[in-house]
Amino acid sequence: MTQTKTGSVRFENVVKKYGEVTALKKLDLCIDPGKLVTLLGPSGCGKSTTLRLIAGLEMATEGRIHIGGEDVTHLTATYRKVSMVFQSYALFPHMTVRENVAYGLTVKSIPKAEAAQKADAGLELVGLAGFGDRLPSELSGGQQQRVAVARAIVLEPEVLLLDEPLSNLDAKLRRHVREEIRQIQQSLGLTAVYVTHDQEEAMAVSDNIIVMNNAEIAQIGTPNDLYEAPSSAFIADFIGDANLVPCDVETCDGARATARVDGQKVLIPSNGMGKGAAQMVLRPHALSLQKPDQPGLKGQISYAAYLGKEMQYTVETPVGSLFVISAVRADPFVQGDSVSVSIVEDQARLVSI
Template sequence: MKGSVRFENVTKKFGDVVALKPLSLDITPGTLVTLLGPSGCGKTTTLRLIAGLESASDGRILIGGEDVTHLSATYRKVSMVFQSYALFPHMTVMENVGYGLSVKGMSKAEVRDRAEAGLETVGLKGFGARLPSELSGGQQQRVAVARAIVLEPEVLLLDEPLSNLDAKLRRHVREEIRQIQQRLGLTAVYVTHDQEEAMAVSDRIIVMKNAEIAQEGTPFDLYDRPASAFIADFIGDANLIDVEITQSGEPTEIALLNRRLTLPLSSKATGLAKLVVRPHHIRLDRDAAADRLPAEITYAAWLGNSVQYTLTTPVGSIFAIGAPQPLPFRQGDTVHLGFGLEDVRLVPA
């Protein structure tokens, strides 16, 4: 199917170093899928294998149903947006966008028309005569996107495309990239180590760790139903508390310190586990209660859109986020914390 990407037990080795363990995945046409993970996890290697910039050591790669495993990058129907933008500084914006079309031997008139249409698509109509040095970082990134999409690729690849931009501009440009991808119905594979960025743009996220897939799913699935402590901690902030499952099934009973809690969720086995509590699900109160833990506030900060606390508790350090209001608690205060049992999750210890 046009625009689909399929890996069948693909591996990549650099000498004795295994950069990618046997990997199988399917990317649906017209979706934006993000490869997310820490440095060295294999995400960029996977992207370069799709692009044809690296060759697979084993397995098969299919794009649009065609086996491209041994096909060079030149003959694959993909375009790549690089982290560094890779614009030619001596060429105008128009020349940069049309460069790939010129290399393909198109007429000057057709190159001009398609380059102008590409610039209009990314909101840079009228910028064609400028040099890259005369543009902001966000505008340069959009030129790089325009250069990629005018080639009409089946798959658009984006390698850490926003890493050179400041935080506010990153948010703006990622929205633009997502809108362009959806408007054109492009299949896109996006690489980042920024989990917030991944959640903001993706139809599906593939989280990688140690050269293999740790978990994949929609942003909501990964956040609300993490399969491991690594995923819970990597996708959004999480407090991981040691507990013991004393009764499996649904509901599940756990032991937390000297307390017995019944959780409205399902578990398959008894034994040690980690309780996942998101910071915004934690409630702080002055008063003690049977279902609350004593805590001392060791750090408190008002950040405008939230209040953040670090607390010392009998189960370890806890991070909590409260509503944006003048600090109700301050460093050194003794409080008691609780959380809704319906809001927590369990992952293997």
């Protein structure tokens, strides 16, 4: 099975309102063909509304929507070349797996034999060759999700939409199925838009992530961009674990700045910031613990946990509680120990208050 065509997605000043409630503010975005882009954000941020607007399940109040270069703003879902994988799988319990996968093809009046052949090819692609005669109830949750993916891709959509597709699976199975979805998307060259509230899931599968907050885009970037160079305190706090501590930017020299944290000077990328009050983003791995007589922020360990390959600590300091992850050492710190917390300068980042 080969994907014959994949399309871009473009929003131009798209607004969605429900009465007096604005569910989506003016949204401009472009998703390139063949890319998997994730819409990520807290509940009520607008990510699911955006997905439904692409699908044609909702109509834009203002603005234009283009898929594959075609203006689809006023087209309903039936006339858009998209397929959706739902959170609930939405499989017909009385149909066999093959019949479920072939359903959309038969609705399009494709001959039954051809539809069955395409369905079997789709099942083989998702690792379920030979499962066609079973009922959905005879499959595990992960297998049912793969059936839902097969049903979507046999329609050869220009855009594949995935709405929280792994939320009903346990953690270990989620990792396995998300890897499969990513491999299928890349092998077919599909354009895919993926909605999730799980940051780790988004970072694992995405070419780019669109982080949304308060019905608008907060930042767009690769997983690495968002983690290493957050544009705001919200992004820093939302993507991965982060310590946000107050600081004063004392000097700026091009791309570098000097900031002071509780008397400690730190040379740090300026991130476009000027002098004055700011916040420093300190990832747990950007902090290291030393004996209390060493330079750094003075603190006391209030929590220590051994997790096999690493130690996790919570350290109480004058700038607040800091979450620190470090490699396991022969003589690990324990709860109640006094420590000095040093900052790995190249890994710290500045954001505005």
